[in-house]
Amino acid sequence: MFGRERLETKTLDQVRAMRAPGLVVGECLHMLRGATQAGMTTLDLDRLAEQFIRDHGGRPSFAEVPGYRHTLCTSVNEEIVHGIPGSRVLKDGDLLSIDCGAIVDGWHGDAAISVIVGGREAARPEDLDLMDATEDSLWAGIAALKVGRDLFEVGSAVEASIERAGERLGRTFGIVEDYVGHGIGREMHMSPNVPNYAVRGRGPTIRNACTVAIEPMITLGDQENEVLTDQWTVVTSDRSRASHWEHTVACHDGGIWVLTAIDGGAQRLASAYSPLA
DSSP states (O other), rough: OOOOOOOOOOOOHHHHHHHHHHHHHHHHHHHHHHHTTTTTTTTHHHHHHHHHHTTTTEEGGGGGTTOOSSSSEETTTTTTEOOOOSSSSTTTTTTTEEEEEETTTTTTEEEEEEEEOGGGSOOOHHHHHHHHHHHHHHHHHHTOOOOTTTHHHHHHHHHHHHHHHHHHHHHEEOOOOOOOEEOOOOSSEEEEOOEEEEEOOOOBBTTTEEEEEEEEEEEESSOEEEETTTTSEEEEETTTOOOEEEEEEEEEEEEEEEOOSSSSSSHHHGGGGOOOO
């Protein structure tokens, strides 16, 4: 499944250009986090996101994927990824993963967050543990990026983070293996694949000014999954809940730029994070 694909490199000016779609995506997700409430449908969120992206000079990238016509993927509870916005009404306590992509001047940004409808006080304790462990594993994967290292170290860091969280919390978490991160740039999905788990053998070497989307998808039960009859929505086979977090990240000789982050990146990455020059 994973070969020795090479990571496309860019100039630093091209990486800086990717900050524009990254900011649109990050700010859109921040808006959606505040707007999400019980009684809304997932299609309501999709319409808000499309308007936001267009108002900020971008185009929704997911709508340009053949066979898909929405701005977001909205995955609720047992849905892992690729949930289609529609008439589903959100309820307090739902665990919602929102995946968003935008294009600005031909460059792509891609990120995802998970939220609890009604806020953390409305959540089941196990859902909070899942959501927080998934977000932590994303940052662990990002921090593993370093020029000259093996890209597969990202997945090893994600898996180690999830294992530590499970031991600390007394939870059984599953790492979804069928869906992984990817390269990104002038296209949304580019080589190479970026697994969220430890992989035997060597992967691509991380080179100066490369960009990837890292996106762990973690479940409360078994990681086995299936695709619904809509041919898009991926759900856990045991119908346990799932969480999805993602950032578009650039790695260069001076450190890391989290292109879709709008706050908190420096604190989360500490010394591994390099502010955008």
